[in-house]
Amino acid sequence: MLRSDLPDLQNLPVSTTATGAGWSDLPGRYRRIRAATRRLAEPLSAEDCCAQSMPDASPVKWHLAHTTWFFETFVLERFARDFKPFDPAFRVLFNSYYNGVGERHPRPQRGLLTRPDLDTVMRYRDAVDGAMQSLLAEGRAGWHALVELGLQHEQQHQELMLTDIKHLLSCHPSWPLYRPASTGTGDRDPWDSPAPSRWMEHQGGLVQVGHAGEGFCFDNEAPRHTLFLQPFALAERLVSNAEYLAFVRDGGYRNPEHWLAEGWDWRTQLALESPLYWRRGPDGGEWQEFTLHGAQALMPAQPVVHLSYFEADAFARWSGSRLPTEAEWEVMAARSVPAGGPGPANGHFAERAVLHPEPGDGDRQLLGSVWQWTSSSYAAYPGFVPAAGAVGEYNGKFMVNQYVLRGGSCATPAEHIRASYRNFFPATARWQFTGLRLARDLR
Template identity: 50%
Template sequence: MPQPSERFHQAPAEDLADRFRRTRALTENLLAPLSEADATIQSMDDASPAKWHAAHTTWFWETFLLRDHVPGYRLFDERWPFLFNSYYEAEGERIARGQRGLVTRPTLADALDWRAHVNAAMEPLLDDPRVAELVALGIAHEEQHIELLLTDIKHAFFKNPLGPAMWDKGETHTAKQGEGWISHPGGIARVGHQASGFAFDNEGPVHRVLLEPFALSRRLVTNGEWVQFIADGGYSDHRLWLSDAWAWVQRRGVAAPLYWRDGEHFTHAGWQERDADAPVCHISFFEADAFATWAGARLPSEFEWEAVARGQDAPDNASRFAADAGNQLDAACPPLPVGTPELFGDVWQFTRSAYLPYPRFQPVEGAVGEYNGKFMAGQWVLKGASCATVRGHSRPSYRNFFYSQQRWQFTGLRLAKDN
């Protein structure tokens, strides 16, 4: 298989072997509170079972590192690539996404045995400079699935009428967000990944954009502001909604963010009282756009957001999850947005930018070229990081992306306006 080129990412300077071990351990720590049934359930097509995430990330290492770069390596089980390939056409047939919850065997214990086997087999490659870029990609891939594991199991528990908790509530304290606006004079800005270290291929090439003068809110929209939007008839006023959005609201009977009920919201600690000052989350692009219209503002473009964030990146604060330096789970503090003074770390923030390739973008050759490029249609760019994002995973140039109606991720918004 062709190697990723420098266009895909650059090898990070830090110890890849240590990051590999910590990332693999974090996935397994998150699985620890789950029963076999918890780990197998699939609550909707957009979500995947926790066991599938554990196995798919292992398939990734076996397929793209061990199979091609360890002479004589034999697959742990030749039947499993069909079960745990996600969308890589170059890797052949696979089970339909909506049927992942039907895979009762292998068991979670089997998946963990596979993980242990692959972890041991990877050790000789972790310090090999010839595959450093692929190792960095694999770590970033598993970090993404850690966040997906958290959001997917949250949705599954929400669907349970008992509203079970994955962890105890712990202590949370809403931070004081800044007031006012960050003004930007506009002009020509360079956007895209410009630093050393890892970056996905969709973060480049670096190019120039022209920005008109604008301002970005210093704070995220809060639960309390969203309650005002609802009370003012926000979900029943067609004038606020795009045509497809209004059809979605009518068809689905949407009247509040996902996981809301009277005065409460569903969390990894079960149903909890909703904090009016905390950032709103679990909203769709449709809802974010309608709220911005109601507020007399708009969503920022991804380039405006990046222009402001470039001087405010705080990678060590990109998530309060994976709380300590060892990247271990702080079970007393499940992911929950509480408000921060930075642009990173609470919710992924919708922009009004369609997820499209940058000028001169070309996907890399081989199966890893399917990672981002083929999804550049019909989705919207989100920036920042959420409370469920592994620390240090995001950066100003990072481009997350979702479809207009999706809202099971920790998604929110920050308003913008023209100056």
């Protein structure tokens, strides 16, 4: 009965393998995840929450309301006793893409929804949370998978709230900050030059990719299947600001040799000279970077972030390497981290959710640092079968002209990250936390 909400909620529609294991914990998870969303809005004024900086982004208030609409429409309306909508008009206003629910407000005009105001949206959240807690306390059957889906959906929107507010604030000439930086972002000095990256090798042959095991996954991660790979190597860490700056200084943005033809046309038309949030200081000074903590000088050892696919690909070609395929990335990640998620060692990402990507700290930055562009066009896995009914209606609707990203970012909730997760965006998208890791053939 669910349909997708893309690009807000790209790959939600089908939850295939979520098991009952974690469902005894659903009331607690519900509380924690809903509260985390609300905390993301705390540093913001009502005006900050209302504005929309581009059609691809949504206002924070809209995210707050839409994630609530999801539970009201798909769970409460069908399972709650004596259901009454909080406000019938919200059915249209906060619908994202679900045609079956009826009309929806045009996406590029979400920033014009000054009504309801932020206070009303917060009361909407309170009301729906109250009704949900009652329902969850009942323990009736049938809606667990839907609630789990709603929580996964909400976690996707948590990341989008951060990327969208970052984009909005970046449009202000003063580059205001979202939240002050906490002190001590790691045990390594981000101002150091990064150590040279080494290569992790894989001998190729028959491998398995796709989601395995019991946890939740989206339908596009299944079925797990066999592939034959050639021998390859992945860089041990992400490409750093220092390395990317060398590309910029080498005239990387001025030389069509490094670029895909379509990427070159795009770069030329927009006159791009650097990643999205870089700018030179006053009087052509040193490069600065806009972060959720405001402007800061470029830190050499940090992973470069906010690249399009075209830029990531151009950098890779300039450096004599290439982007990895998503299968290469996944089998290498499966070696290093448990398939089910980053585990406790990555728990620190949750606290860092609003920090800038951590400095290159010597670990492999596979999960939770920046999304890593792969060379793989987003497509169905072999044997992919859309779910029956409306849940599957939009499966695969977005499987064209988009490229897969892997690994999650510092803005992704830690428990939402896993090695089989497939994020995807068009080759021009830059406002997500997107970077790259190099690959090469072994022979």
